[in-house]
Amino acid sequence: MDGQPEIVDKVLGYLMQGWEIAQGWLLSPAAWSQFALLVVAFFSAWVVTRRVSPVLKNILTPPEEQTHLFAGLRLFVLSFLPLLLPLLAYLLTAVGEEVTRSLFGSGAVIAFGKRLLLFLAARALVNKIVKDPFLRLLGKYVLVPIMALYALGLLPLATTYLSETIIRLGNISFSLMSLVRGIIAGSVLFWLGRWSNDQSASYIQRQKELPPATRQLAVKAAEIVIFGVAFLLLLNIMGINLSTIAVLGGAIGVGLGFGLQKIAANFISGVILLLEGQATVGDYVALDGGEAGTIVKMTARAAILETFDGRWIMVPNEDFITTRVTNYSDSGSANRYEADFSVSYDTDINTIPAIVEAAVATHKDVLDKPYPPDCELRGFGDSGIDFSVEFWVNGLDDGPNKYTSDVLFLIWNALKDNGIEIPYPHRVVEIKGGLPTA
Incomplete structure (x- = not known):
């Protein structure tokens, strides 16, 4: 042998x-x-x-x-x-x-x-x-x-x-035992971190007395603290000198500051959004860039909007700070919509507001506050007299909600029940010189 x-x-x-x-x-x-x-x-x-x-x-x-x-x-x-x-x-x-x-x-x-x-x-x-x-x-x-x-x-x-068994990478050397120990400890620590983060997030989200933005900010803060502690414990278990990491981290931080400015800006913008609470999960927002949808999730880098046609749009947090944002559902406030219609010139227009306002008020989602339905005369058109009814609802007139469509149905039925004609365009054609002979 x-x-x-x-x-x-x-x-x-x-x-x-x-x-x-x-x-x-x-x-x-x-x-x-x-x-x-x-x-x-x-x-x-x-x-x-x-x-x-x-x-x-x-x-x-x-x-x-x-x-x-x-x-x-x-x-x-x-x-x-x-x-x-x-x-x-x-x-x-x-x-x-x-x-x-x-x-x-x-x-x-x-x-x-x-x-x-x-x-x-x-x-x-x-x-x-x-x-x-x-x-x-x-x-x-x-x-x-x-x-x-x-x-x-x-x-x-x-x-x-x-x-x-020692592994050498340039000036760095470590044993296979320390590598195995680091992999095992890292796996356990970050699993515990994920589990702790899920438990803390669930507990914070159950505190309904806190505003949604405050809950979201507390969840993010807890996540940073938990995984930061897990990372420091892992370094200690692997025997890595934290002072060396501090010097190396400073050098890396300078490089990242120049190379990842956008990411840093989005992260800080996300913190500002959570602190101010002007836009939070569940709000329907529209940005100047044309993006519009319900905020379903806010991450450290971007907010995720879900449109009514099922698409998800990732909008960087910085856009919420640097551009104009329209929030249609901030703090659960009501929204006002209008439904336009016309009646014939033969109609007694003085009766129209009462008939239409009473019909629109029967809709289960139309509110009495801040204002009840209001029918207004808008002008005299080519074919009829133009009216518009304003109404307030808690929600958006899109997706599952069809408020304007429902209101127009109510107006149609109310006008028909009262014998009021809804006009359609008429044209008078004058033929000069008479009709041609056969």
Whole structure:
């Protein structure tokens, strides 16, 4: 076997060492007694689990009508029931280990069994308990392999190898162990940050006594604080000097200040919008550039408008500060609309306002305040007398709402019921010189 690569020699050495250990276990009465204790401990744990699990389920399962915090806590504890078997077997095995060490002075087999039970507990945790997709992925590809190495007794060798393997990038050098530690810690920290951010955002949005703009600003502030703390903790875990980061961050900040002026302007504009509250989620706005729609989301860089035809428009926050913005639904204020119509010259126009105002007032969405429906004479047209009725509603005359159309229907029916003619254009054609002869 001479002349083999170093890695092959190491693997063969580990295999030979494992074979020697296996031979020692197979030929040792102490090893067989420890194996018997493992079987007894696992079987006893299995019997106890079968008897105890139904009782624990009945105790911990809350009634369906209960939704309070204590009921949620009971369900959370109940979700860990699949760990009962491996953990109970682990405890019984630990008792058996003390017995075998006192009798034989050895407990290698039973110690291996304990590590194997912890591996089974980790698999049960990942496969049966964890529901979050990211945490399940992390457990499947990080926790389970680590516990497998621990069960086989190879975890110290793996950590030593990773710690001694140094990666150099110019003047920067770090070990593979620090890289792995950073990836794992970063994944966990930023998952916790995302979860904490979701919980804090949900709590803040439930505080209906706060104005919508204040709630949105508090959500953004909480998000910045949570992920900022997570980033600093990650740097500390990886052993990176924060003073070095401060100097490097200053240099990067100067470069970003010149190269990303628009992004900085949009971010600051977003903060100003949230502080002033002149435009917030749920408002229907129209900008000078022609963009119009309901604000469905406000991010650090832009506001997202949804039009009535289902399109989403991303408008930079800076446009809300530097251009003229018309807000049609600020603070839930009502909007005024007009519906034009004409009547014949044969009509007694003095009766028209009362008839039309009474008809329009029957619409369920037309308001009496700030002003009731108001019918006004607008002029004398070529074919008829022109009127217009003004009415106020809480909403926009577009999309699902058809206020002007509904009002015109009411006007039509009211005029027809009162025998009032709605004119149409008439033309008189004069033929000079008479009609031509055939």
